[in-house]
Amino acid sequence: MNVLIAEDDYRVAMIHSAYVDACSGCNQVGHVLNGHDLFKRLAESPDVDLLLLDLYFPDIERLDLLRNVRTKYPALDIIIVSASDDVAILQHAKRFGVFAFLQKPVDESLFKQTLEDYAKEQTFFKQSNATFSKMDAERVLGGKPKTTSRPPSANVLPTGIDAITLERVYKSLKEAQEGLTIEGTCEEIGISRTTARRYLEHLVREAHIYTQLSYGEIGRPERRYRLK
Structure with missing residues (x-):
């Protein structure tokens, strides 16, 4: 999958770039440092599959940025990587179909896991069968009823977690x-x-x-x- 990084901090962009390069199946097509260059690059590179999007650019307001990306490129998948904790931004991200919202500073393992989850979802959509189950819908769109706070189940734990x-x-x-x-x-x-x-x-x-x-x-x- 082709990944474009939109991040105004060059140092952070280089860190995220290294994370992307370390993920199997990810092909980084570059990074941009402001909104103007982002839309120019998207216009020139229609083959971008995933946009890793920071929301704070000096030349465009963050909600306008998200809205314009979604309006002009409805098929483009987005993962927001931002320091914002504004719940209104999170709500707009949900409404605009953002795949995930990673809050800075992002742990490398979480960053890679999110890209792997995205890749798995894309593999699911590319399967030849045209049907899905209730569990598929819950996994892709959420909406499964949440229970009140309770300890995590120990029945099935990943490697490294006891x-x-x-x-x-x-x-x-x-x-x-x-x-x-x-x-x-x-x-x-x-x-x-x-x-x-x-x-x-x-x-x-x-x-x-x-x-x-x-x-x-x-x-x-x-x-x-x-x-x-």
């Missing part, structure tokens, strides 16, 4: 009113950053928790995990 540690991470999140950062999880559980990130991102993918960006007085914003 039930005991998962329960400890979940319990710590449940007791933390303000949520936990990766560092906070390390302190609470006594595990490494890599392990904490793996378990937290697993809970995000399973929709048990969500993330917010926490801005301090100095330095980069922290990714804070909260129980739903």
Whole structure:
């Protein structure tokens, strides 16, 4: 699949570029740094399948950007990669058929997993059969009823996730009113950053928790995990 990166920060664009190049089946066709160049590139490259879209450009308002991309290129798939935590933006993303919304700073494993999920969905749509099941509809469009907060099931866990540690991470999140950062999880559980990130991102993918960006007085914003 052909991927175009739209990101106004050149350094961040290079990081995301490396993530894309590391994903099997992804063919990066370049990156653009502003809205004008984005629409020029899309007009010149009709073979782009997926747009990794930041929302903050100096030459176009973010809702106009999203609306114009969707209006002019209705068949183009979009993954938003943005620091925004504005719920109105999230609502518009849903209405405009955005595949996923990744909040900056994006963990490499989550970035790659999202691209892999997108690739799997495209493979599903390209199958020769023209029918789908209820489970397919729930997976692609969502809408499956959500239950109230409860511990994650330990019946089927991916490699690298064990039930005991998962329960400890979940319990710590449940007791933390303000949520936990990766560092906070390390302190609470006594595990490494890599392990904490793996378990937290697993809970995000399973929709048990969500993330917010926490801005301090100095330095980069922290990714804070909260129980739903």
